[in-house]
Amino acid sequence: GAGVSQSPSNKVTEKGKDVELRCDPISGHTALYWYRQSLGQGLEFLIYFQGNSAPDKSGLPSDRFSAERTGGSVSTLTIQRTQQEDSAVYLCASSLAEKAFFGQGTRLTVV
């Protein structure tokens, strides 16, 4: 597609359930990022993938969070045993050079 695509756009889940968020980056972009934006907060870095290198997971807030990127393209962010504090907009971005292109995000609500 022409841009970064994220699905679902909205997700409501019960506390304790697992969720998977998907990101389809722009074709050919080697770098992929996940960020989290909580209400009234700035964007918080979660994880970064670059080509075949080991991902930078330094921003993941707990071991309930994990992400993978298959074939250097699609990425999935998984949150296990969701908590209410996980409610936020999860944004994915991809880049080839320095300019980052963001998807529209997945709004996650944990009830």
Added chain:
Amino acid sequence: KQEVTQIPAALSVPEGENLVLNCSFTDSAIYNLQWFRQDPGKGLTSLLLIQSSQREQTSGRLNASLDKSSGRSTLYIAASQPGDSATYLCAVDYNTDKLIFGTGTRLQVFP
């Protein structure tokens, strides 16, 4: 600690005004700086990217300047329009795996 601050947090102006949004960063050893626009419920759109060696970048009615020595960048919007209403974010790249974002300036331009 590398921090990015944006002031004001919110701004409301009548249509036609020229305005300045401010971004400051604590570590001046930046690689580049980007200004983004975020509309409600949407992802981020990159507006301007300034390399560390540059002083300014222009796109239409937007002009972004960079003063590394003072740790500041400004986004100048000329002849503001209601369609400019959005949240404006600056993000600093230290040539690491992530962008460090400010908390944004929420701009409202009223007719």
